[in-house]
Amino acid sequence: MAEAATAPAATASDRKHYDFDLRPDQFTHWQLSVEGDIARLVMNVQEDKGERDGYVLKLNSYDIGVDIELASSIQWLRFTHPEVKCIVLSGALDRVFCSGANILMLRTSAHAFKVNFCKYTNETRLYLEDASASSGMKTLAALNGTASGGGYELALAADRILLVDDRSSAVSFPELPLLGVLPGTGGLTRVVDKRMVRRDLADVFSTVAEGVKGKRAVKWNLVDRVAALSKFPEVVEEEARALADSVEKTTTPGIELARIAPDYRDDGFDYEYVKVDIDEATRTGSITLTVPDSVGPSNADEAYAAGAAWWPLAAFRQLDDALCHLRLEYLEIGTFCLYTRGSADVMLGIDAVLESGKDHWFVNEVRHFLKRALKRLDLTARSFFAIADEGSCFAGTLLEMALAADRFYVLNDPDSPVTLGTSTMNAGPYPMSNGLTRLQTRFLGTPDSVDEILAVGGTFDAEQADDLGLATFAPDIIDWDDELRLAIEERASFSPDGLTGMEANLRFAGPETMETKIFGRLSAWQNWIFQRPNAVGERGALNCYGTPNRPEFAYART
Amino acid sequence: MAASIDYESKIPNNVELSSDKRLQRALEHWLPKYLDWWNEMGPTDFNDKEIYLRTAVSVDSAGWAQFGHVKMPDYRWGIFLAEQEPNKKIGFGDHAGEDAWQQVPGEYRNWLRRMIVTQADTEPASVEQQRLLAHTAPSLYDMRNLFQVNVEEGRHLWAMVYILHTYFGKDGREEAEELLERRSGNPDHPRILGTFNEPIQTWLDFFCFTMFTDRDGKFQLLSLAESGFDPLARTCRFMLTEEAHHMFVGQTGMGRIIQRACELMKEHPDSNPREHGGIDLDTIQRYINFWSSSSNDLFGGEVSSNSANFFGGSLKGRAWEMKKHEDHSALEAFKTLEIWDGSKVVSETVPMRNAMNEVLREEYIEDNQKGVNYWNKIIDEYGIDYELRLPHRRFNRNIGVFAGTRFDIDGNLMTEEHWDERKGDWLPSDEDREYIKSLMVPCHEQGKIAGWIAPPNKGINGNEFDFDYVRL
Structure with a gap:
């Protein structure tokens, strides 16, 4: 793994700075609209507007910039639109919801960045679940097309998952079979801990790159419901309404959330x-x-x-x-x-x-x-x-x-x-x-x-x-x-x-929760795998993906 | 059910179907659904007519093309693989030199299944797209050709389903059923590729489709015919013999329309062929532009991870991999491509394996050009100063690096506004489409032909044009 070439700059003068507090009118990759008690967040990732050069955000794949907008959306909605009872997540592309974190971005990122990127996206997924549990702001993942990898992990953070049934759109975790890594943004944990998919079925699901679609996806509880393509918009409305009607909320207006950004000095x-x-x-x-x-x-x-x-x-x-x-x-x-x-x-x-x-x-x-x-x-x-x-x-x-x-x-x-x-x-x-x-x-x-x-x-x-x-x-x-x-x-x-x-071991004594498992087990294993030659060595799977080379594994199990 | 099917006589095959219990069981289930599909989505209105069709009953020279009158639902869709070569070795990719796989290798199962399903999905799709076309056939000869194409697309579906049934277990059987459940243009479960969801409404579109879109199929089959997975390679090799006829229908069909236009131009030098019920060359050029550009899209992105994976895995080679190429690893090779960097066209050198889509597209365009040359020869023979052409590969693309940016027919960058002004010169207008539709009046009398197309030089299988190709 060539860390040096693309590692975030380490010295003050050329340090890259991010803006973590954005408003909808500043968004590049999401369309956010609020109508009554329903907010719609439509993912429409702009391919050539990644956070840095060197990768193209094809097929609604995301990088940190896309996720910052998502996190900002949820924070903003909670304070500025407290009347919202349901967020509908969907994708703007035809037959694609979201294809997860961009592989080329991951490959060309330094390890420390990858870990922090993953942590930030995990926190954002938890934001959705916290909004549901603490603010009565439910999420419907309206999967208008295939949700793969991080795309499905995002959906897993929702209260309900609706998948279009067009005989080809699926939910999938291609990470292990295609990239030799894990769906590390809560994916594996939520499948068994939140949706309580049987572990053997989860094993099958997580090793089939193309995923599971239609009735089987419902049967395995990977999604809550499927709807035919022509009925899809109608069923989205029905589901969103049902989620919104399941909670009681204030009708007082929200507050203006002034933007914050640091004043940098040397x-x-x-x-x-x-x-x-x-x-x-x-x-x-x-x-x-x-x-x-x-x-x-x-x-x-x-x-x-x-x-x-x-x-x-x-x-x-x-x-x-x-x-x-x-x-x-x-x-x-x-x-x-x-x-x-x-x-x-x-x-x-x-x-x-x-x-x-x-x-x-x-x-x-x-x-x-x-x-x-x-x-x-x-x-x-x-x-x-x-x-x-x-x-x-x-x-x-x-x-x-x-x-x-x-x-x-x-x-x-x-x-x-x-x-x-x-x-x-x-x-x-x-x-x-x-x-x-x-x-x-x-x-x-x-x-x-x-x-x-x-x-x-x-x-x-x-x-x-x-x-x-x-x-x-x-x-x-x-x-x-x-x-x-x-x-x-x-x-x-x-x-x-x-x-x-x-520190990570000492800070979290006591019981395990889904959250501690995501950060302490899933992320930790993922970070280990991300460092291993089988993923990031010269012939590791993550490095070979999309190149002429196929991965060569060292087969010794640890 | 099993006892009621006499496999050997109903289903011509060279895969020992009569002794393959597993395949029989799979087919028992699938065959009734296939017939239901044909009766619902095929050229249903002509089910009880006898058509002069070619049927393959074996893969040898005597058996692969047997002609006779048959009702389409009784057509004997067979399962044929090209003869197995003894000690066949894998020819390319990382497994070059190993014994060709006679079973699906576990590590490539999912990729292979996806490739096969994507290819298979196009076969029934085209039947669905063309299902109403026979009603406006310009002659019985053309109607027969349409039906021949239809039954062979049906057979190609069988060929792919055979692979799914035999080598992919339960998943394969489920995929085989879904191939019948997805329907072209269906709002709920459309076909996988966009192009295959648009109905083919006129015969000009049909000829363009068989010329350009079926030729994509030819090149996909050529590259799969090189596959290290031998049953797939053999299946595709036999499909290619049939595919050639589809392109013949397209190329000569277009040629006959062009010939008719030239005749009318000669007879009435001062007026547009449209005034005499023909199709003018400018309109033909616009249809060529439309169909060749949308078929260019079918090869996928210029730089592709999948193409590298499929080549590296020895699953999908280049067209004529073994005949035409020397470096079958292509690991150290690079290809310089023109790509779009967001503001201009630039040259980029990428690993050859990632450029395989573009390699195949280049071969395809070269092949298309031969057809265009054939048409220009016709025009030339009439002494008319006009040259048909293919549009630049950047023109009117919806997939790949040039999608979303406007280029003129010579590949020059243009603004969206300029494009809106000019596109009517290059692509069929609503008015063009209305005019072509207005020509679609059936001519179903034996020996007669519609006024916008010339009759063929010769008929099918040594018969005259004036022959009862379809007994209406």
């Missing part, structure tokens, strides 16, 4: 409440999140009136955006310190509004957004050390950031007081991928500790935080600088691959 980038500092020389950085001077909106209606400017939404959208930029643009910066600035009391005051207003659709959406942003932090393959120093406010929602971090350093010195705290937001609204709260995951062996911490209520100091088991280390001011410096320098010296593997 050594980092900034937003209103989030500041990212980068030190290229030491491959370290920091993310600092600032709480406003006052609580601001004191109830749901005021928060709704503030809209996108309301601090929790604004700050966490900035954090979420920053994580995306760090993942795809600052690959070599491996260790981050997480800082907070402001008053713990203000933070807990904001949490009180998040709690008291939870029945308001807008506050509900904000809570779920915070949940997703925190999950994105959990799933970011960088080392995170949360640093509770003087002026920090790791309380309530912000305590979650510390709990998401790999380690939590708390300054414990009477001359430099540090205030921390808990709120009801630590008790359930922000579950991790494993379905548990971060406190529950942290204290898996001593569940009583969770109750003990939550029982404290309100703010507490560093000493108590240490006693409660929240601090990894709690040095005093004498040792503080040195301890931190040594920890960070040591961390930055370790193998980045070893760290990624170790």
Whole structure:
């Protein structure tokens, strides 16, 4: 695999920058329209408008640019069109829904990019499922033609899958037979875990490149329904209506979701409440999140009136955006310190509004957004050390950031007081991928500790935080600088691959869910396969696909 | 059911059908459905007429072309493979030199099945497209030729179904049934390739179709006739003997229309042949432009992963692979193609294996040119200064790198606006189509022919033109 040639640039000056927050009028590859309580997302990928040169996005195949538009669509709909009850996904091409991630794009991408691309697309698929579960925004995958590979994986994220029955359109996973890799965007997991297709049938399905169509696709539960070509539009309407009618929703207007983008500087980038500092020389950085001077909106209606400017939404959208930029643009910066600035009391005051207003659709959406942003932090393959120093406010929602971090350093010195705290937001609204709260995951062996911490209520100091088991280390001011410096320098010296593997294993203790399996098993195996000669060696299947050469495998099984 | 079918007499074959229980069982199921399909989608209105048809009863020189009057539903659709060569070796691709496969290799099962199904789907499709044409036949001779083409397309379906039934198990049987379920132009389950969903409404279209579109079939068969999967290669080799007649129908049919136009031009030098019930050469040129460009599309994209896979896997070779080419690996070879880079035509050198579609298209265009030369000779014989031509391969494409961009008949880039202005000069207009339709008046009297086409020089199988080719 020639990594160097096409790897995203590694230095500040020629770093490629992405825009993760797009609006429908900026879309290139999707047509989004909203009519009453139904939104239509039509995939119409522009072949020659890929994110970079070197590949053509044939047959509605996608790259990161296509997926950013999809992710933006879902976020935008949830806030701006809360009345939408059903999203209808379909393809604009004749007899093709979507043919998955572009193979040439994958082949010509560096490994680290592939992994991050895959992670981002996985998160987007989960967005669809979260919109359904948390916002009553259902998805109908209206497969107007063949859905192969990532195309079918996208459909699997929908609540219902409708496939046209024209005697040739199929759903398929050609990855293994054609490319020697996996349908790694949740595909294998969702087939058996979500749709509960029998494992032997799933085995057959995943090894037949052309897939399964018509009645058999229904019988195997790969799709929910098939409809004849001439009846298809009619059945799409019927299905969309039924999904929309299955939920009750607000009729209050949505909010304007102001676009966000970082202000770049040579050594980092900034937003209103989030500041990212980068030190290229030491491959370290920091993310600092600032709480406003006052609580601001004191109830749901005021928060709704503030809209996108309301601090929790604004700050966490900035954090979420920053994580995306760090993942795809600052690959070599491996260790981050997480800082907070402001008053713990203000933070807990904001949490009180998040709690008291939870029945308001807008506050509900904000809570779920915070949940997703925190999950994105959990799933970011960088080392995170949360640093509770003087002026920090790791309380309530912000305590979650510390709990998401790999380690939590708390300054414990009477001359430099540090205030921390808990709120009801630590008790359930922000579950991790494993379905548990971060406190529950942290204290898996001593569940009583969770109750003990939550029982404290309100703010507490560093000493108590240490006693409660929240601090990894709690040095005093004498040792503080040195301890931190040594920890960070040591961390930055370790193998980045070893760290990624170790962190991913330690962060998600506890039960398995479909989500943890997607990231921890499917993606991990996929990433392993993506590195193996049988896929990316000179005669590996992914490298040979579409070339005159046929793959040559090393047949030893591991 | 089994006992009621006398396989050897009903189904001429050289695949030992009478002792092949598995094939018999598969056919028992499929045969009634095939007949249902023929009765529903074939030239049904002529089912009870006796037609002078050629039937293949064996693959030797005495048996492959037996003529006689027969009702189409009683036509003996047979299963024939070209004779097996002893110790046959695979000729090209990564398996060159290995023994030819007599069974489907597991690793290529899916690709082979897809190739076979795609090819097979076109055979019944053309019957469906042409099903009403006989009503407006310009002569009994032409009507007979149409039916000959139809029954042979039916036999080609049989040939492909034989392969599916014999070598692809349950999946193969299901695919064989679906070949009968998809229907040309059906809104719910259309044929796989777009071109095969448009009805053939006039005889000018029919002759163009058999000239240009069936010739795509010829080249697909030529490349499959090289396949390392021997039963497929042998099947295709025998199909080619029949396919030649289809192109003969197209090429000479067009030639006779051109001849008639020339006659009218000579008789009435100062007026358009249309005024005398003929078809003018300009209109003929527009039909040539339309059909040859849409048939160019059938070869697929200029640069193709599938073509590389199929050649590398020794599944689909080039036309006359063994006769015409020396490097049968084509792994180190490259081909320079013209492609469209989004703003201009550029030359690009690509691995030969990925360019196999274009290699086949080039051979095809060369073959088409021979037909055009034949027509120009006719025009020349009348001393008329006019030359028919093929449009540039970039012209009017809907598949491949030139799709979506406009090129004139010489391949020069043009704007969408300019194209809208000029396309009426190059492609049949609504008015052209209306005029051609207006000529489609049946001439079903023995020995007579419609006024827009000349009679053939000779009839079928040594018979005169004035012969009861169809007993109406």
